[in-house]
Each structure stands twice: as structure tokens, then as C-alpha cells.
Amino acid sequence: MQFEKRELKPYAIPVSAVELRKGSVYFSVTFVDNDMRIPLMEPLVFIGTNLEEGDTSISYFQDLDSYQQGVGYQLASDDDHATFIECSNERLNNIFEFENALEVLMRCSLRRKADNER
Numbered sequence: 001m002q003f004e005k006r007e008l009k010p011y012a013i014p015v016s017a018v019e020l021r022k023g024s025v026y027f028s029v030t031f032v033d034n035d036m037r038i039p040l041m042e043p044l045v046f047i048g049t050n051l052e053e054g055d056t057s058i059s060y061f062q063d064l065d066s067y068q069q070g071v072g073y074q075l076a077s078d079d080d081h082a083t084f085i086e087c088s089n090e091r092l093n094n095i096f097e098f099e100n101a102l103e104v105l106m107r108c109s110l111r112r113k114a115d116n117e118r
Contacts, residue, residue, distance in 0.1 A: 008107055013100045017059060017089035020046045025064065027101035028085075030094050031108075037115065039108050041101060044085065047073055057089040 015026055028042045044061035051060050051073055060073065066082035076082045087095070096104065 006103075008103055008110075010107075012093070012096070012104050012107075014093045015095050015097055015100075017049070017057070017092060019097075020049075020059060022046055022048055025098075026061070027096050027098060028061075028094055029096055029101050029104045035111070036108060037112055039105055041105065044095070047084075049089075051086075055086075059087050059089055059092065061085045061087065061095070 012029075020026070024046055025043050026046060028040075028044055030040050032038045032040060043064040045064055045067040047060045047062045047067070049059050050056065052058070061084070062071075062073065063083040066076070066080055069080075071080045071082045073084060076084070
């Protein structure tokens with residue numbers, strides 16, 4: 001099996017607020033270390049914008065498991081174990097569509113490989 005060769009940009013391309021589609025799955029990619037060698041990737045479902053009174057340019061995401069179980073934002077209780085994340089539309093820098101999340105992980109892989117070659 002061989003993966004398609006591609007040129008990676010030196011920077012991440014997060015999703016923009018105008019691209020978000022309700023019910024679509026996006027991927028949060030963060031790193032537990034400053035050297036960006038240990039990634040965490042989590043699928044999140046976009047559930048809407050400005051869901052609370054007084055919100056301005058706030059995007060809301062939900063963990064995939066609870067979303068698939070039908071847990072809704074307005075009716076969720078502590079017993080549902082649902083996770084909701086709110087994020088300012090100007091700070092979506094770790095939320096990606098799949099291909100762009102993959103590229104973040106590929107750059108991480110290259111950094112790790114370079115470390116091992118030293």
C-alpha cells in the first residue's frame with residue numbers, strides 16, 4: 001500500500017467559521033508538548049453558532065459519541081456524559097477538515113522522524 005505523495009505546506013490550515021456546516025465532523029488536533037511531537041486528535045461535530053443568549057461569533061462543537069447517541073445541546077444532562085466545546089470564531093486554529101488534520105499529523109511525523117535520525 002502506498003499513500004499519495006504530496007507537498008506539505010509549512011503551516012496548518014484550520015477551518016474558517018464560514019466553512020462550518022451543522023452536523024459535519026471536524027477534527028481538533030492539539031499537542032501535549034511544546035515541540036509538537038505528541039498529538040491529540042479528536043473528532044468533533046459542529047452543532048451551531050451562538051447557541052447561548054448574548055453569544056457573538058461563537059461556534060459550538062460536540063463530542064462524536066454523544067452526538068451519535070442523539071444527545072442534544074439544549075437537553076443534555078450530566079448523566080449524558082456529553083462534551084460541548086465553545087470556541088470564538090477567531091480562534092478556530094486547531095479545528096480542521098480531515099485532509100488538513102492529516103497534514104498536521106504528517107508534519108508531526110516528519111518532526112518525529114527527524115528527531116530519530118539525530
